[in-house]
Amino acid sequence: MSIAVELPSLGESVFEGTVARWLVSEGEMVEVDQPIVEVTTDKVDAEIPAPCAGMIEQIVVAEGEVIEIGAVLARIDPDAKAPATAGEVSATVPAATPPATPTPIPTPSAQPAPGGIIATPVARRMAEEASIDLREVRGTGSAGRVTKEDVLRHGSGPSISASPGAAPGPLATAAQQPTPVATLAPSVPSAQRARPAPSFDYELQPGDRVIPMTPMRRIISAHMVYSKRTSPHVGTVAELDLSGVVRLRKQHKQAFKETYGVSLTFLPFVVHAVVRALREFPALNASVVEDAIVEKQNVHIGVATETEKGLVVPVIRDADRLSLAGTAMAIHELSSRARNKKLTADDLRGGTFTVSNPGRKGNLYGFAIINQPQVGILRMGEIAKRAVVRSLEGEDAIVIRTMMYLALSYDHRAVDGAPANAFLHRIRELLEAADFEV
Numbered sequence: 001m002s003i004a005v006e007l008p009s010l011g012e013s014v015f016e017g018t019v020a021r022w023l024v025s026e027g028e029m030v031e032v033d034q035p036i037v038e039v040t041t042d043k044v045d046a047e048i049p050a051p052c053a054g055m056i057e058q059i060v061v062a063e064g065e066v067i068e069i070g071a072v073l074a075r076i077d078p079d080a081k082a083p084a085t086a087g088e089v090s091a092t093v094p095a096a097t098p099p100a101t102p103t104p105i106p107t108p109s110a111q112p113a114p115g116g117i118i119a120t121p122v123a124r125r126m127a128e129e130a131s132i133d134l135r136e137v138r139g140t141g142s143a144g145r146v147t148k149e150d151v152l153r154h155g156s157g158p159s160i161s162a163s164p165g166a167a168p169g170p171l172a173t174a175a176q177q178p179t180p181v182a183t184l185a186p187s188v189p190s191a192q193r194a195r196p197a198p199s200f201d202y203e204l205q206p207g208d209r210v211i212p213m214t215p216m217r218r219i220i221s222a223h224m225v226y227s228k229r230t231s232p233h234v235g236t237v238a239e240l241d242l243s244g245v246v247r248l249r250k251q252h253k254q255a256f257k258e259t260y261g262v263s264l265t266f267l268p269f270v271v272h273a274v275v276r277a278l279r280e281f282p283a284l285n286a287s288v289v290e291d292a293i294v295e296k297q298n299v300h301i302g303v304a305t306e307t308e309k310g311l312v313v314p315v316i317r318d319a320d321r322l323s324l325a326g327t328a329m330a331i332h333e334l335s336s337r338a339r340n341k342k343l344t345a346d347d348l349r350g351g352t353f354t355v356s357n358p359g360r361k362g363n364l365y366g367f368a369i370i371n372q373p374q375v376g377i378l379r380m381g382e383i384a385k386r387a388v389v390r391s392l393e394g395e396d397a398i399v400i401r402t403m404m405y406l407a408l409s410y411d412h413r414a415v416d417g418a419p420a421n422a423f424l425h426r427i428r429e430l431l432e433a434a435d436f437e438v
Contacts (some may be wrong), residue, residue, distance in 0.1 A: 002057050002075040005048065009069055010041050010345045013271040016068045016148075017041045018215035019061050028056050029082045037073055040215040045309070046345060048073060055080035062216070066148045119146035126151045130282050159196035189397075216310045227372045231411040235367040238424045242383060242402045244434030245269050252438040260325050264438070267303070267357050270380055270406075273430040274355055275299055275319045275327075281423040285352045287373040292416045302371060303331055304350030305338045312338050313371055315351040324436050356380065365405035372415075380425070381405030 003025070007017055017039040024036045035047035036056070057077040061067055117134040119127070123146045127134050137154045139146040179206040182361065204210070243397040249264055256264040276286045282295040302313040314334035321332060337343050356368045365381035383404045390399045406427060410420045 001079075002077050003052050003054070004072045005051060005074045005076060007034065007039060007048065007069055007071050007073055008066055008345075010046055010348075012041070016066055016219075016302045017046075018066050018219065019063050019073070020045070020215055021063060023047070024056050024060060026059055026335060029080070030054065030056060030076065035373050038074075041219055045209075045216070045341065050076060052076055052078045054078035055082075064149075087339075106148060106157050117146060122229060123148050123151045159398060176276070180236055214309070220310050223372070227369050230372060231370050231375070232413060233370060234412045234417070234420070235408050235409050236417070236421055236424055237365055237381075237405055237407045238428045238430040239403060240431050241388070241404050242266070242404045245431055245436075246402045248434050248436060250436060256328075260329055262329055262332040264328055265331075266383060267331055267355070267380070268324055269431060269436060270357075270378075270427075271301055271303065271316070271319065271331065271355050272322075272324050272327050272436065273427045274302060274353065274378060275322075275421055276430055277426040279320060280426060281419055282333055283419050284376045284410065284423050286375050287352075288375065288411065288414050289373075294351045298350075298352065300350050300352045302354035302374075303334060304354060304356035304368070304371075305335050307338050307341075312343065312348065313351060313354055314338055314343055314347045315349065317350070318369070324438060351378070365407045367407050367409045370411055376420075376423075377409050377412035378424075379409070381407060 010017060019043070020038040020040045022033075022037050024030055030036060030050045030053065032053045033053070034134055036050050036418050037048045039046050039048055042417075050186045054076040054130075056074060057080070058075040060072050060074055076287070117137075118139065119134055123137075124134070126148060127137070127146075132151060132154060134146055134267065137146050137150050140150055206422065249266070249269070253264045256262075278299055281295075285299055286295045288294075298318060301316045301319040303316060304311055304313050314337070315332065316327065316330045319330075333342075334347065337347065351371065351374060353374055354368075354371045356377060357380040358366070360382060363382050366379055368377045368379040370377050379405055383402060385400050386403045387398050388403065389396055390400070391397075406424060408420060408424045
């Protein structure tokens with residue numbers, strides 16, 4: 001009896017993944033826990049291992065296809081034996097009768113739609129929301145199944161329509177097209193597909209470059225659109241004097257590096273202040289679940305990290321139990337693993353609040369998109385010396401201070417303006433007091 005290889009849960013709020021590359025082929029023998037397929041989500045790239053040893057009996061999902069969590073990727077026959085070599089086969093053994101073609105087994109990733117059409121669950125749901133008849137959609141998946149991409153193409157037309165003879169390959173320029181007339185149609189979220197979308201078609205011009213989105217970029221894009229559609233985002237900004245933290249860091253950074261082996265940056269100070277403020281304002285450490293708001297006991301801080309393949313948000317677990325040094329080491333370890341592609345699904349699961357540090361260049365301040373299903377995200381702005389007014393010996397004076405902007409985005413379904421502003425003000429108080437044990 002064959003064993004199904006299913007797409008496991010790959011992180012909180014991850015509902016589907018894209019098959020990036022098969023590492024094995026049908027008929028190949030595999031060992032238990034041997035990686036057999038690479039899957040991309042908006043959170044992580046993961047290798048799915050074989051649950052048992054045996055022969056790859058069937059590859060159910062083609063490369064590039066999008067499937068939901070729990071769908072069957074492949075089937076393994078644990079009783080199959082490795083093919084005998086030529087030296088092991090006796091010349092007296094008669095040729096075996098070709099086996100009968102096995103009857104395909106329905107899987108969660110491809111179920112018949114009305115009218116006998118085979119379609120993935122995501123494709124069926126999108127078609128229902130957009131009132132699209134699946135019988136009119138051309139399926140390009142395995143065995144002709146209709147995929148999510150097929151529904152998108154049917155609903156919005158071809159993403160790139162070029163004349164015959166255009167240069168092949170994933171990257172082309174309009175100058176390489178004999179007739180530079182093509183349209184680029186943005187994808188529309190499935191929940192909005194029932195409404196006619198405005199036309200934003202663009203006619204390619206000579207010299208334009210067409211860069212197809214990678215699977216990870218497409219998934220990140222869909223997740224961001226989902227977040228903006230789901231949560232009514234509200235933003236608030238605070239300016240704070242970071243001079244005390246600057247002095248504290250300068251005083252201890254050399255000894256800190258020698259003791260703990262990591263650099264003491266400004267990010268651990270901000271994360272540590274956020275954690276302390278969340279304990280006082282639990283409304284920001286929450287999620288909206290149906291018609292209820294769940295304030296979470298655990299404080300797990302996601303730290304947005306840029307990698308060569310896109311943005312990921314590894315999670316510092318139980319951040320409220322860590323010292324400043326522990327926070328700095330956790331950030332260093334997670335960011336290193338993210339850039340070296342060593343993150344696991346568990347590293348990205350269960351965050352309750354997110355801190356984003358987009359860097360210095362071109363960053364006065366900005367509002368980040370909430371990382372679902374959280375209700376808040378804090379974005380660090382530029383750290384720079386500025387002239388500010390301070391009261392010195394009873395007189396107002398213009399002095400130079402190291403200043404920074406902090407921008408909070410919050411979900412107005414769960415958090416009102418007063419507690420959100422109080423939360424941000426508390427973070428400012430903690431950082432300006434610079435009361436940290438280094």
